[in-house]
Amino acid sequence: MNSVKRACGNCNLRELCLPFGLSNDELERVDEMVTTRRKIKQGEYLYRAGSAFESIYAIRSGFFKTDVLLEDGRDQVTGFQMGGELLGLDGISTELHTCNSVALENSEVCIIPFSRLETLSREIRTLQNHFHKVMSREIVRDHGVMMLLGTMRAEERLAAFLLNLSQRFTARGYSHADFYMRMTREEIGSYLGLKLETVSRAFSRLQEAGHIAVQQKHVRILNIAGLKALMNRQPA
Amino acid sequence: MNSVKRACGNCNLRELCLPFGLSNDELERVDEMVTTRRKIKQGEYLYRAGSAFESIYAIRSGFFKTDVLLEDGRDQVTGFQMGGELLGLDGISTELHTCNSVALENSEVCIIPFSRLETLSREIRTLQNHFHKVMSREIVRDHGVMMLLGTMRAEERLAAFLLNLSQRFTARGYSHADFYMRMTREEIGSYLGLKLETVSRAFSRLQEAGHIAVQQKHVRILNIAGLKALMNRQPA
């Protein structure tokens, strides 16, 4: 943990993150709310299911996954998060975290005490509205995953996944067509409702079809249109 | 559409719905916000994907489903909603609805203009916090569905689904063990990521195992513990 001044004002993720669309004045007030950061090493937990919820977290750098697990040991990755995205929204409802959040690379988050966020968003309309939009966006994203898990075949799921990553990398100023994935095949599989072998085969088939070039975690997208077309194929 | 006075104060779903935990004073102010209701006949749309978002809706009576559809015609039921639950939260993010909402029986909703809800929740802390909890709960629910779609086998999915319905009916004062389902096998299948035939077979197998008694849409739960145990079985 370390405290900071001018957290948000200087952050280049500002426009992707919570302070989106705020005036300088308002930005300063948000800065007062976000006084501490926390570094999380690769493999460490940001929070665990069942622990008390007090804050949400904005990713300043790095990469995370969230997962839930059943009593019997089965688990499901519910999302991968990158810079500018918020973690911990699931904890608001019961004031307990309902999933685990693990850093997939060395990362840093800004700590946003939730009660202060509520106070401030009673005072700043723009902040309030934007926070609501962020929560709503998470719901929409989840519906997309449900769609994917409920109706798509393995290759379509992977195509959808890669397109989504690509688009999020683009929004952060990275190449849309050439990136390293931080997660393993098994984690991708868990997220997509597939086994790691199936994920691996799907990668191979997309490569054979000339849509992508893969080498371990390094992916290059060669034919975006092809991937998109794949997603909209009728099943069977 | 018809206007009403004392919408929430007289509503027996008050404690399940948005006004949860409000004082009488606050309740009156919420009443002023919720001035109109709307009846939707079975099969009619409350809203459609792509239409402008202006309000969220609280279900006063009846039963709904929401679904998203892909260009190619495939669709996925993303949820079933009953009295006291909110509809339309997905629309906040883009100010366009992202799914369709259809009444599965003759229903009535209270219209909650979203901008007024934001105004009021800047003034009433309890309302603000409760609204955040409701949104967060939706995210948690979605994670549950992702878990179900990603890791469970057909019978487990159906067991989880029935237990969830049972629990929600209980919260509304209906029998936890004896209810009519408003949705078809196909709709259940779409929600659970299964074909209707598989849903039908799963019903039959749960019945053979003595966990439930089914006759079309009428379900009786005979062995809750059995259903719960089923959900926590290791796959294969």
Add this chain to the structure above:
DNA sequence: ATTACAGGTTGACCTGGATCAAACCAGACA
């Protein structure tokens, strides 16, 4: 009562992805 029809059940067969098993590869470390 008779018919029509949407929804539900059941059977037979097929297939995509799971499972099991054996290499393979790249980076870490001695």
Add this chain to the structure above:
DNA sequence: TGTCTGGTTTGATCCAGGTCAACCTGTAAT
């Protein structure tokens, strides 16, 4: 430089659920 290890790829086989098809049931209209 070799070897260890966690992750990945690939092959062979299996099976849960999909697909196709026939039939049943309850409701509602005539």
